[in-house]
Amino acid sequence: MSGPDGCGCAGKGCTEKTPEEIGRRAFLTRTIVALSAVITAALSTTGLGYFVSPAFQRRDEDWVDLGRAGDFKAGAPRLVEFTQRKRDAWVTSERRSAAWVVTSDGKTFTAFDPRCTHLGCPYRWDAGSSRFICPCHTAVFGPDGKVLSGPAPRPLDQYQTKLEGSRLAILPKAEQIT
Amino acid sequence: MKAYEWARERTGLDQIWTALMERKIPEARGWVGLLYTLGSATMMIFTVQAVTGFLLATNYVPSPDHAYDSVRYIDSQVLFGRVVRGLHHWGATFMVVFAVLHMMRVYFMGSYKYPREATWMAGVGLLLLVLGFSFTGYLLPWDQKAYWATVVGTTIAGTTPFVGAMIADILRGSDGMGPRP
Numbered sequence: 001m002s003g004p005d006g007c008g009c010a011g012k013g014c015t016e017k018t019p020e021e022i023g024r025r026a027f028l029t030r031t032i033v034a035l036s037a038v039i040t041a042a043l044s045t046t047g048l049g050y051f052v053s054p055a056f057q058r059r060d061e062d063w064v065d066l067g068r069a070g071d072f073k074a075g076a077p078r079l080v081e082f083t084q085r086k087r088d089a090w091v092t093s094e095r096r097s098a099a100w101v102v103t104s105d106g107k108t109f110t111a112f113d114p115r116c117t118h119l120g121c122p123y124r125w126d127a128g129s130s131r132f133i134c135p136c137h138t139a140v141f142g143p144d145g146k147v148l149s150g151p152a153p154r155p156l157d158q159y160q161t162k163l164e165g166s167r168l169a170i171l172p173k174a175e176q177i178t
Numbered sequence: 179m180k181a182y183e184w185a186r187e188r189t190g191l192d193q194i195w196t197a198l199m200e201r202k203i204p205e206a207r208g209w210v211g212l213l214y215t216l217g218s219a220t221m222m223i224f225t226v227q228a229v230t231g232f233l234l235a236t237n238y239v240p241s242p243d244h245a246y247d248s249v250r251y252i253d254s255q256v257l258f259g260r261v262v263r264g265l266h267h268w269g270a271t272f273m274v275v276f277a278v279l280h281m282m283r284v285y286f287m288g289s290y291k292y293p294r295e296a297t298w299m300a301g302v303g304l305l306l307l308v309l310g311f312s313f314t315g316y317l318l319p320w321d322q323k324a325y326w327a328t329v330v331g332t333t334i335a336g337t338t339p340f341v342g343a344m345i346a347d348i349l350r351g352s353d354g355m356g357p358r359p
Contacts, residue, residue, distance in 0.1 A: 029199065043226065046258045046265075050233050053257035089237075089255065090247035 061171060062086055066101065069168040072109065077102040077125045077132075077143060079114065084172055097172055099159055100125070100132070102143055112145055113157035113174040132156070145177065154178055213287075216280035223273045230266040238318070242356045245320035270315055277308045329355055 022030075064082050072078060081098045100112040112132075116123045121136035131148060132141040139150030146155050157174035185191055203214045237256055239248040252259040281301060284290055290298035317328045332355075336346030347353060 032199075043229075043265075046261050047229055047233055050256060050258040050262050051236070056257075090244070090251045 060087060062173075063162070063169045063171050065164075066099070066111075066168045066170055069109065069163055069166055070106070072101050072103050072106070072168065074104055074106050075130070075143075076127075079125075082172075099170055099172065100156075101161075101168070101170075102145075104143075109161045109163075109168055110145070111159040111161050111170045113159060115157070115174075116152060117147075117154050117156060118150070118152045213283045216276055216283050220273065220276040220280050223269050223276060226265055227269045227273060230262050230269065233262050234266055240318065242320065245318065249319045249321075270312060273308055274312050277305055281305055325355065 062084060064084050066080050066082060077100050079098055079100055081096065084095045084097060086093050086095065098114045100114055102110045102112065114122050116134040116136065116139050118134065118137055118139045121134050123132045123134040123139070123141070125131075126133045130143060132143070132145075134140070134150065134152070137151050139152035140148040141152065141156050142148050144155075145158065155177045157176055159173065160171040160175070162169050162171075198218070201214075203211065205211060234252065237248060237252050237259070239245060249263070252263055256262075284298065284301065290301075313328075313331055317324045332346050332349045335349055336342045338345055352358065
């Protein structure tokens with residue numbers, strides 16, 4: 001840079017400077033670069049946080065209340081129909097679904113997804129033989145969900161269960177048991 | 179520094195640096211020199227608009243059913259949602275301001291004269307594009323202000339002689355605003 005305001009280069013009117021001194025141009029350049037870096041960092045942190053935030057979102061657990069746990073009798077699986085309300089962002093949706101609830105002692109409960117693991121048909125409980133029987137292709141499951149015969153590739157899918165006081169709640173998300 | 183040298187040899191970093199930081203301008207001295215930053219400022223805002231616009235589009239739903247709710251969702255639930263929308267909101271305003279100021283600079287300094295006529299023509303096209311984006315973007319929040327501003331804007335367009343009704347239909351997408359009642 002040239003001119004009477006002094007600089008670090010070899011233009012006319014310029015004095016030689018020691019390496020430690022920085023000229024006006026170099027100072028301004030460094031300031032601009034530093035400020036730009038700060039602005040870029042602030043903007044990209046904001047944008048990046050916004051972009052990746054779904055990965056760190058707290059998810060609602062959609063437990064559904066199925067009523068008093070005492071109403072479920074040992075050895076008599078019962079199909080419970082329920083309506084699940086789910087919130088996703090600004091949309092609340094309702095989904096009707098069902099679960100087979102089985103208990104052998106009235107204390108621990110197992111909830112089965114009501115669709116056969118073969119091709120998704122709704123199966124039924126046969127009280128006479130104490131088995132779940134699918135009417136479509138005669139898949140047969142025991143009260144523990146295990147495959148007894150037929151074409152089903154894996155045991156009945158289960159829902160998580162928990163007791164809240166004296167009430168039974170399930171998380172209607174089918175989990176495969178292998 | 180090694181990475182910088184590597185990139186310097188293989189990309190046009192030096193040319194970009196020269197174009198941005200060491201551009202030759204006629205009046206480099208005093209406050210007049212600042213007027214030459216208006217174009218860069220417009221471009222900077224455009225970059226911010228493009229990036230924040232992309233980010234907002236990941237949550238926004240452009241339909242009368244969901245537009246308003248999705249904007250409220252961005253404002254209240256999404257991390258930094260208010261900041262990103264705020265940047266886009268104010269960026270949109272200042273994009274118009276700086277584009278017009280930049281055009282005035284070019285006009286009053288005569289920078290559109292030979293051999294720069296094509297630059298001027300391109301600039302007029304870009305300015306119209308900015309105003310178009312400004313008008314259509316204003317509708318997106320789908321609140322009362324957005325709705326009625328667009329009613330007014332499209333009605334004004336509808337007063338054009340002969341083709342007005344057609345233009346208004348094109349802008350509104352039908353004979354009314356929003357879904358048919």
